[in-house]
Amino acid sequence: MRVTTLVNDVLSGVQQSEQSLQIALEQLSSGKRVNQPSDDPSASAEMVQNLSQSANVDQYTKNVSSLLSETQTADSSLYSVVTLLTQAITVGTQGANGALTTANKQALATQVQAILGNVVSQANSSYRGSYLFGGTASSAAPYTAAVGAPSGYQYNGNSNVNTVQIGDSLSTPTNIPGNQIFSQPGSDVLAALSGLVSALQTGTTPQIVAATAAITTASTYVGQERVALGNISSQLTSQESYLSQETLTLATQQNSLVGIDVSIAATNLSEAEISHSAVLTAAAKVLPNTLLDYLK
Amino acid sequence: MPGLDTSLSIGVQSLLAQEGALQITNNNIANANTPGYSREIVDFEQVGPNGTGGGALGNGVVLQGYQSIRDELLQLRIGQQTSDQGSANAQLNSLSQVQPAFIPSTIDVGTQMSNFFASVSALSTNPSDSTARQAVLSAGQNLATSFHTTAGSLTRQQTSLDSQVQQDVSQVNNLSSQIAAVSRQIAQAKGTGQNTGTLQDQQDQLVLSLSKLTDVSVTHTESGDTVTTGNGTALVSGGQSLQLKTTTGSNGFQHVLDSNGNDVTTSIKGGDLGGSIQTRDQTIAGLLTNLDTLASQFAGAINTAQSKGFDLNGAPGQPLFTVPGVVAGSAAGITMSATSPNAVAASSDGTAGSNGNLVNLLGVQTANLPAGQNPTNAYAAIVFQVGTAAADAQANSTATSASLLQLTNQRNAVSGVSVDEESTNLIRYQQAYEAAARVITTVQTLIGVTLAMGTAAAA
Numbered sequence: 001m002r003v004t005t006l007v008n009d010v011l012s013g014v015q016q017s018e019q020s021l022q023i024a025l026e027q028l029s030s031g032k033r034v035n036q037p038s039d040d041p042s043a044s045a046e047m048v049q050n051l052s053q054s055a056n057v058d059q060y061t062k063n064v065s066s067l068l069s070e071t072q073t074a075d076s077s078l079y080s081v082v083t084l085l086t087q088a089i090t091v092g093t094q095g096a097n098g099a100l101t102t103a104n105k106q107a108l109a110t111q112v113q114a115i116l117g118n119v120v121s122q123a124n125s126s127y128r129g130s131y132l133f134g135g136t137a138s139s140a141a142p143y144t145a146a147v148g149a150p151s152g153y154q155y156n157g158n159s160n161v162n163t164v165q166i167g168d169s170l171s172t173p174t175n176i177p178g179n180q181i182f183s184q185p186g187s188d189v190l191a192a193l194s195g196l197v198s199a200l201q202t203g204t205t206p207q208i209v210a211a212t213a214a215i216t217t218a219s220t221y222v223g224q225e226r227v228a229l230g231n232i233s234s235q236l237t238s239q240e241s242y243l244s245q246e247t248l249t250l251a252t253q254q255n256s257l258v259g260i261d262v263s264i265a266a267t268n269l270s271e272a273e274i275s276h277s278a279v280l281t282a283a284a285k286v287l288p289n290t291l292l293d294y295l296k
Numbered sequence: 297m298p299g300l301d302t303s304l305s306i307g308v309q310s311l312l313a314q315e316g317a318l319q320i321t322n323n324n325i326a327n328a329n330t331p332g333y334s335r336e337i338v339d340f341e342q343v344g345p346n347g348t349g350g351g352a353l354g355n356g357v358v359l360q361g362y363q364s365i366r367d368e369l370l371q372l373r374i375g376q377q378t379s380d381q382g383s384a385n386a387q388l389n390s391l392s393q394v395q396p397a398f399i400p401s402t403i404d405v406g407t408q409m410s411n412f413f414a415s416v417s418a419l420s421t422n423p424s425d426s427t428a429r430q431a432v433l434s435a436g437q438n439l440a441t442s443f444h445t446t447a448g449s450l451t452r453q454q455t456s457l458d459s460q461v462q463q464d465v466s467q468v469n470n471l472s473s474q475i476a477a478v479s480r481q482i483a484q485a486k487g488t489g490q491n492t493g494t495l496q497d498q499q500d501q502l503v504l505s506l507s508k509l510t511d512v513s514v515t516h517t518e519s520g521d522t523v524t525t526g527n528g529t530a531l532v533s534g535g536q537s538l539q540l541k542t543t544t545g546s547n548g549f550q551h552v553l554d555s556n557g558n559d560v561t562t563s564i565k566g567g568d569l570g571g572s573i574q575t576r577d578q579t580i581a582g583l584l585t586n587l588d589t590l591a592s593q594f595a596g597a598i599n600t601a602q603s604k605g606f607d608l609n610g611a612p613g614q615p616l617f618t619v620p621g622v623v624a625g626s627a628a629g630i631t632m633s634a635t636s637p638n639a640v641a642a643s644s645d646g647t648a649g650s651n652g653n654l655v656n657l658l659g660v661q662t663a664n665l666p667a668g669q670n671p672t673n674a675y676a677a678i679v680f681q682v683g684t685a686a687a688d689a690q691a692n693s694t695a696t697s698a699s700l701l702q703l704t705n706q707r708n709a710v711s712g713v714s715v716d717e718e719s720t721n722l723i724r725y726q727q728a729y730e731a732a733a734r735v736i737t738t739v740q741t742l743i744g745v746t747l748a749m750g751t752a753a754a755a
Binding site: 121 | 328396400410411413414416421424645647651652660661670676682683687698701704708709713714715719723
């Protein structure tokens with residue numbers, strides 16, 4: 001083939017090697033192989049999904065830690081209730097002593113009444129402005145004094161349970177409605193306490209013994225509910241460690257989708273540099289030579 | 297008959313011929329870097345003997361002129377590749393400007409969509425919290441804004457392509473007028489038997505410029521050259537330019553009309569004009585449609601989920617987003633219609649503390665929209681679409697550059713000027729000129745000798 005000029009080839013070669021140099025530099029400085037969708041369309045699309053998943057996992061993690069504090073608060077309330085009930089049982093056992101005077105029993109009744117008040121205040125405990133034991137009706141105090149109610153208190157909440165997503169296909173209940181814990185028929189905590197109060201005030205020794213036994217039943221029941229809460233809590237903890245593993249997996253995926261290993265990027269850059277200087281050296285050798293240099 | 301007189305005139309003719317050859321060489325060297333110049337080669341012809349028979353001798357040389365060396369087929373293929381390259385570059389340029397809107401950042405639609413769902417998920421841990429509710433509202437507003445931004449960058453690109461179409465058409469018209477003028481000159485020159493090489497170069501160069509704008513083909517006929525676009529719309533015929541026109545079409549964009557007023561917009565392919573039209577009417581329009589569909593169906597799904605629950609005050613959930621009644625323009629027109637944080641319908645039982653309906657709102661993220669994909673995947677598909685279109689344009693641009701380089705080298709092999717070659721020719725004609733001059737001096741000496749023959753004896 002008749003070659004008339006090398007200028008075009010040299011220009012195209014210089015341009016190509018400059019382009020490779022630019023790409024290598026961009027990859028090294030950004031640490032990414034994919035800097036815009038056209039660099040790798042399918043990796044970019046997968047990246048959208050990965051980022052969305054990462055955002056979800058981040059949020060699940062935040063949900064878990066917020067729910068953990070909430071369940072801890074609920075758990076410590078129930079723990080207090082169990083302690084209070086144990087006190088009430090001790091008082092009831094004292095009251096069952098037939099040798100006690102009416103005044104003594106009245107004093108004991110006052111103690112149980114105070115315990116009842118404490119239990120109600122635990123049942124009305126709140127977390128971040130929401131009552132913990134009102135079901136989903138969490139904006140009003142679950143238990144308020146009510147004349148005529150058997151226990152002297154009425155439940156204002158409902159029996160509904162909120163659930164929160166803590167994984168793509170994992171949800172956890174976040175609350176136990178108060179009526180399930182404190183006023184469950186058959187093991188009604190508040191009724192049992194107020195039963196003991198009236199037994200101590202006006203009842204016979206067998207009635208006091210029966211009322212104390214009712215509190216024992218209720219206490220066992222609250223203990224069981226605490227276990228249920230503990231289960232939620234341990235599920236949250238195990239989900240927390242799963243999520244942190246998941247965060248790591250997603251980050252690794254992101255890196256393999258769009259990232260580039262620094263050593264590879266650095267090697268690419270020096271390769272591009274070498275080939276660029278080779279192109280320039282060749283151009284400098286080839287271009288200036290014409291026949292005219294030799295004609296004198 | 298041989299004779300000194302004849303030698304003298306052969307010598308003069310030779311001087312003239314070599315002078316002419318020097319001028320042609322000079323012209324080649326002068327135009328070594330002129331785009332589209334085809335090298336000229338000297339057309340020497342020997343002059344035959346006057347008589348016949350054994351004694352008849354040659355009568356020297358005559359310069360017939362020059363010949364432009366060209367390859368029409370190569371020229372045609374260069375034209376085609378140039379128009380392919382023009383189209384690829386037009387697409388690459390506009391898609392590179394569109395791409396940044398789809399790079400994951402803090403403000404792209406994908407990220408804002410994730411943020412929206414994250415804010416809903418956060419609300420589920422404390423459904424009556426006004427801060428968490430406000431966060432949902434803000435995330436929704438941010439999402440609407442990023443839909444606006446993305447749609448805006450697409451429509452801005454369409455608008456700039458639209459004005460490019462108008463400019464290209466006026467350039468096409470300008471070039472076709474020039475080609476028509478040159479083609480008339482060529483026809484005229486041919487009629488008078490003149491060399492048309494220079495005019496041909498000029499026309500080839502104009503056609504090449506036209507090829508950058510759209511795909512054209514040239515037919516050479518006796519009555520003049522015909523230039524048509526790839527789809528057969530005549531631009532130059534019988535020495536006349538047929539001007540294209542633009543008019544605003546029903547979609548608000550410039551449509552291209554041929555000289556008879558027929559709409560040829562969709563059939564124009566190749567070149568900057570073809571690439572601009574394709575990007576404006578297909579690539580970007582397709583992206584916008586998908587983005588509009590996503591915005592419209594996303595808003596619909598969220599609003600449906602809202603309607604299944606109750607707001608903070610226990611009233612049935614009202615739509616969070618407002619979108620235009622038609623899909624087109626939804627991405628640009630989506631707005632957050634809810635203004636109060638209370639409007640988020642978190643509750644499933646009417647109480648403020650219930651989060652039972654948030655599961656429906658969150659479900660929008662994983663449920664397929666009517667278009668067949670969940671919102672995240674639908675957006676990922678749009679990103680893929682942008683990336684593929686830009687990557688294809690990039691690959692086409694690179695491929696056409698490489699093939700254009702090869703074709704140009706091939707054309708240069710045929711028509712290009714080699715300075716080394718011309719320098720060699722320069723020496724060749726210089727030597728021939730010197731030799732011819734020497735012949736004339738020699739003949740002059742011989743004539744002197746002849747004239748002195750009578751006196752030589754006396755002396």
